[in-house]
Amino acid sequence: MAQIRSKQIADFAAILDWTTVDSAAIAPAVDIYNLVSTETSQRVSADNSVKLYASTEMSTEVVNRLSGDASVKLYASTELSTEASIRAAADVVLSNNLSTEVAARIAGDNSLNTKVDFIIANVDPAALDSLTEIVSAFQSVDGDLEASILAVLSEHNAEVSFETSARISGDLSLTNALSAEISARISAINLEHDHHVSGDASVKLYASTELSTEASIRAAADVVLSNNLSTEVAARAAADVVLSNNLSTEVTNRTSGDASVKTWASNGISTEAAARISGDLSLTNAVSVETSARISAINLEHDHHVSGDASVKLHASTELSTEASIRAAADVVLSNNLSTEVVNRLSGDASVKLYASTEISSEASARLSGDASVKLYADGLVSAETSARISADASLNTKIEFVISNIDPEALDSLTEIVSAFQSVDGDLEASIIAVLAEHNAEVSAEESARISSDLSLTNALSVEISSRISGDTSLDTALSAEISARISAINLEHDHHISGDQSVKLHASTELSTEASIRAAADVVLSNNLSTEVAARAAADVVLSNNLSTEVVNRTTADATLSTALSIEIDNRMAADWMAEELVTGVEGGTQITTANMFYGGNQDLEIYVNGLRVKYTMIDGQNFDLSIVYDLEETDKVIVLGVAVQ
Numbered sequence: 001m002a003q004i005r006s007k008q009i010a011d012f013a014a015i016l017d018w019t020t021v022d023s024a025a026i027a028p029a030v031d032i033y034n035l036v037s038t039e040t041s042q043r044v045s046a047d048n049s050v051k052l053y054a055s056t057e058m059s060t061e062v063v064n065r066l067s068g069d070a071s072v073k074l075y076a077s078t079e080l081s082t083e084a085s086i087r088a089a090a091d092v093v094l095s096n097n098l099s100t101e102v103a104a105r106i107a108g109d110n111s112l113n114t115k116v117d118f119i120i121a122n123v124d125p126a127a128l129d130s131l132t133e134i135v136s137a138f139q140s141v142d143g144d145l146e147a148s149i150l151a152v153l154s155e156h157n158a159e160v161s162f163e164t165s166a167r168i169s170g171d172l173s174l175t176n177a178l179s180a181e182i183s184a185r186i187s188a189i190n191l192e193h194d195h196h197v198s199g200d201a202s203v204k205l206y207a208s209t210e211l212s213t214e215a216s217i218r219a220a221a222d223v224v225l226s227n228n229l230s231t232e233v234a235a236r237a238a239a240d241v242v243l244s245n246n247l248s249t250e251v252t253n254r255t256s257g258d259a260s261v262k263t264w265a266s267n268g269i270s271t272e273a274a275a276r277i278s279g280d281l282s283l284t285n286a287v288s289v290e291t292s293a294r295i296s297a298i299n300l301e302h303d304h305h306v307s308g309d310a311s312v313k314l315h316a317s318t319e320l321s322t323e324a325s326i327r328a329a330a331d332v333v334l335s336n337n338l339s340t341e342v343v344n345r346l347s348g349d350a351s352v353k354l355y356a357s358t359e360i361s362s363e364a365s366a367r368l369s370g371d372a373s374v375k376l377y378a379d380g381l382v383s384a385e386t387s388a389r390i391s392a393d394a395s396l397n398t399k400i401e402f403v404i405s406n407i408d409p410e411a412l413d414s415l416t417e418i419v420s421a422f423q424s425v426d427g428d429l430e431a432s433i434i435a436v437l438a439e440h441n442a443e444v445s446a447e448e449s450a451r452i453s454s455d456l457s458l459t460n461a462l463s464v465e466i467s468s469r470i471s472g473d474t475s476l477d478t479a480l481s482a483e484i485s486a487r488i489s490a491i492n493l494e495h496d497h498h499i500s501g502d503q504s505v506k507l508h509a510s511t512e513l514s515t516e517a518s519i520r521a522a523a524d525v526v527l528s529n530n531l532s533t534e535v536a537a538r539a540a541a542d543v544v545l546s547n548n549l550s551t552e553v554v555n556r557t558t559a560d561a562t563l564s565t566a567l568s569i570e571i572d573n574r575m576a577a578d579w580m581a582e583e584l585v586t587g588v589e590g591g592t593q594i595t596t597a598n599m600f601y602g603g604n605q606d607l608e609i610y611v612n613g614l615r616v617k618y619t620m621i622d623g624q625n626f627d628l629s630i631v632y633d634l635e636e637t638d639k640v641i642v643l644g645v646a647v648q
Contacts, residue, residue: 581646607644
């Protein structure tokens with residue numbers, strides 16, 4: 001501008017003919033001074049107006065930006081802290097609950113199946129505690145008892161045969177020699193009496209011993225079964241305590257995770273706010289520098305005008321007009337620049353908003369897809385667990401029903417068959433005892449008839465002998481009469497003894513069998529009630545578990561919706577430099593460490609790692625290397641996804 005002004009003055013001086021210039025052609029200095037003063041005042045006023053406008057606009061912009069940043073910081077801090085903690089805790093709870101329940105169900109089913117199989121078929125000789133052992137022992141004892149009865153019958157038949165032969169021989173001997181017959185008969189009767197007494201005592205002792213042994217074995221089996229049921233109930237109670245403790249630990253971990261996420265979000269937003277304030281301060285300083293430069297230029301131009309040639313009024317007036325036009329043009333340029341800056345700022349904000357909106361949409365789509373995948377996976381796990389639970393319950397119910405009531409004739413392997421067999425054998429045993437008693441009574445009656453007939457024959461023979469021996473010995477007649485009376489008494493006494501012994505044996509056997517049947521029936525009722533109680537408890541536990549899983553699914557769905565909204569808001573407020581990357585890790589070669597292609601920021605709160613759709617914990621070695629907290633080695637078929645803020 002100074003060069004142009006010097007050139008104009010030189011041109012004017014060259015064409016001006018001072019010989020023709022008079023005082024009238026030269027404006028008074030006062031007028032020139034007034035014009036210059038007026039122009040100066042207008043220039044200063046315009047400069048102040050522009051400066052005030054720029055300062056006001058910048059102050060308003062700074063205030064609006066600080067207020068907006070503070071609002072975003074507060075909202076993002078609250079929403080992100082709440083949602084991140086809920087989402088992370090819900091994921092961990094769902095995973096742990098599913099894992100714990102699957103493990104508990106498998107262990108419980110295996111334990112119960114093992115116990116049912118043990119009750120059905122174990123052959124441990126230490127105790128009589130299974131259906132197989134009970135059936136074997138019952139059949140063994142039943143065979144022994146039947147063999148004992150057959151042995152007694154055989155022995156009795158042999159004795160009857162021997163007695164018959166002895167009777168024939170005795171009758172013949174009595175016919176030949178009465179004295180020898182009397183001695184032999186007394187000896188035979190005594191021998192028969194002793195044998196019967198000994199046989200009855202032996203049978204009674206054997207039956208009592210066998211029944212006592214069977215009762216002891218049955219009582220021991222009932223005690224073992226009761227103890228097993230008590231052990232199962234105690235184990236179930238202990239498992240419930242463990243589950244309660246695990247839930248308490250989960251609540252503690254969730255509280256700790258919420259505090260950690262809240263601290264991370266607060267620090268991140270504070271850093272972002274500081275960066276925003278620093279940028280706004282830098283922009284304010286730049287505008288201030290620009291304003292100072294413009295004011296310096298204006299002052300320099302003003303000084304140049306004041307020092308101009310005061311003697312050339314027309315030229316000064318022209319220059320002043322030119323300068324006014326230039327100043328107006330400069331004002332227009334400055335206004336346009338400010339407008340352009342506002343337009344650029346609005347355009348930049350729109351671009352940032354569009355970019356953020358695009359990123360939010362992409363992130364929302366990815367999150368919805370991930371949530372759908374997780375939900376599908378969880379539904380698969382729940383469905384598989386439900387199928388396994390139904391199958392295991394059906395298998396267990398089938399086994400229990402089999403143990404209780406199957407009537408397959410191929411094997412004696414259920415309570416129904418054992419009771420039926422016991423009742424059948426009990427009836428057979430009673431029938432056998434009745435048959436033995438009937439046979440014994442018939443033989444005694446036959447023996448009594450034979451004895452009476454023999455005595456009658458002997459009496460007749462004696463009468464004939466007495467008649468024919470008129471001169472016989474009176475003492476012999478007296479002795480014979482006494483012998484006859486003694487023999488009749490002995491026979492009657494023996495008969496009464498046999499009847500009394502038979503009734504005693506029958507009563508004892510009947511009492512023992514009734515007592516054993518009552519004990520077995522009571523034990524069967526107790527066993528049935530205990531099994532029914534256990535089945536009812538299992539069914540109730542299954543219902544509770546199903547309800548808990550349903551509640552967890554509803555909570556998970558609600559948490560996913562809330563998290564999606566919070567993530568959309570958070571991504572909308574991210575700087576354009578933030579880049580959320582989702583990387584599928586390739587080249588997995590075993591072990592628990594992975595290496596990513598991208599470089600990721602931050603720590604555990606900024607990154608999430610999923611293995612086959614399930615989020616896992618990890619240790620960050622550096623921005624590209626991570627050690628996963630898993631209990632198995634990775635395989636090439638495992639799908640590992642890293643989600644976080646990556647370096648562009």
